[in-house]
Amino acid sequence: MRIRLEAIVLAESSLYIDWNNSFEVLDKAYAANLFVLIIGPKGTGKTTLVRQFAAKRGINLESINFSLRTRESHLVGAKTLENGAIGFEQGILVKSMKEGNMLYLDEINSAEADVLLRLDEALDDRRQLVLKESSGELINAAKGWFVVATINPLSHVGTKELPPQLLSRFPIRLRLDYPPEEIEFQIVKQYSSGSHEKDIMQGIKLANILRQAAAVEELYYSPSLRETIAFAKILDSGMKTRQAAEVVFANVYLQWGNVEFQKVNDIITSMFGS
Numbered sequence: 001m002r003i004r005l006e007a008i009v010l011a012e013s014s015l016y017i018d019w020n021n022s023f024e025v026l027d028k029a030y031a032a033n034l035f036v037l038i039i040g041p042k043g044t045g046k047t048t049l050v051r052q053f054a055a056k057r058g059i060n061l062e063s064i065n066f067s068l069r070t071r072e073s074h075l076v077g078a079k080t081l082e083n084g085a086i087g088f089e090q091g092i093l094v095k096s097m098k099e100g101n102m103l104y105l106d107e108i109n110s111a112e113a114d115v116l117l118r119l120d121e122a123l124d125d126r127r128q129l130v131l132k133e134s135s136g137e138l139i140n141a142a143k144g145w146f147v148v149a150t151i152n153p154l155s156h157v158g159t160k161e162l163p164p165q166l167l168s169r170f171p172i173r174l175r176l177d178y179p180p181e182e183i184e185f186q187i188v189k190q191y192s193s194g195s196h197e198k199d200i201m202q203g204i205k206l207a208n209i210l211r212q213a214a215a216v217e218e219l220y221y222s223p224s225l226r227e228t229i230a231f232a233k234i235l236d237s238g239m240k241t242r243q244a245a246e247v248v249f250a251n252v253y254l255q256w257g258n259v260e261f262q263k264v265n266d267i268i269t270s271m272f273g274s
């Protein structure tokens with residue numbers, strides 16, 4: 001039998017630029033066996049950072065993205081019934097504890113209170129969980145178990161405040177914000193051909209104007225790095241700059257009506273012409 005060695009294709013997410021030394025914080029937290037909370041708006045590279053950290057350190061990563069529909073059973077597991085026999089299918093919390101993997105809890109502040117309560121049990125200093133779902137079995141976290149959670153700032157729709165008790169389970173808090181313009185430019189260039197430099201820089205400037213307006217609640221929406229990356233990519237595909245700015249940055253504001261849209265469209269006209 002011929003064994004085929006397949007090249008490991010690095011996904012886009014492997015291009016993380018560590019512009020504010022987040023890696024080092026994760027490294028030290030991991031060494032000290034302290035759990036980490038990453039706070040920052042959407043699209044600032046939180047998930048990318050965590051994936052890259054796990055990949056570089058060779059740690060197995062289990063991830064869950066929280067929403068209102070996340071149930072305890074997703075985390076802990078659930079009873080199964082197969083051919084008359086009752087079994088237990090473990091959830092990712094239990095799996096990561098047993099195997100001593102890294103557990104990534106994404107957007108933890110979108111979860112319901114009962115789900116958070118269960119997490120809290122596992123995350124306290126004993127790092128134990130009683131499985132009432134599986135006749136009271138006691139799970140002890142294996143050595144190396146590492147938990148990183150993210151939250152979006154409270155202005156985001158559907159997010160809730162994390163209870164202080166749960167916050168205290170993550171004593172290392174990492175802040176990820178929008179990068180400075182030159183850094184964002186470097187990041188964006190990684191995902192595109194790198195031509196259209198002047199236009200890309202203008203797009204990043206525009207994004208920052210909109211972010212600042214959103215921060216003081218003059219606009220409803222704050223564009224992320226996903227948008228500036230998309231702007232560069234659509235320019236690569238041959239779209240004209242003005243139209244690219246419209247479809248990537250302006251049209252989304254129509255969701256809040258024409259007045260909101262017009263504010264942004266005027267800025268675009270002043271920067272890119274009409």
Ligand SMILES: Nc1ncnc2c1ncn2[C@@H]1O[C@H](COP(=O)(O)OP(=O)(O)O)[C@@H](O)[C@H]1O
Nearest residue numbers: 015016017042043044045046047048187225226
């Ligand atoms: N520092 C960075 N280096 C490389 N890519 C980045 C960086 N920050 C953001 N990105 C890119 O921006 C996009 C959004 O990042 P993501 O990790 O999904 O953000 P979040 O999890 O904070 O919503 C992705 O395409 C990501 O690869």
Ligand SMILES: [Mg+2]
Nearest residue numbers: 046047048106
């Ligand atoms: Mg994410």
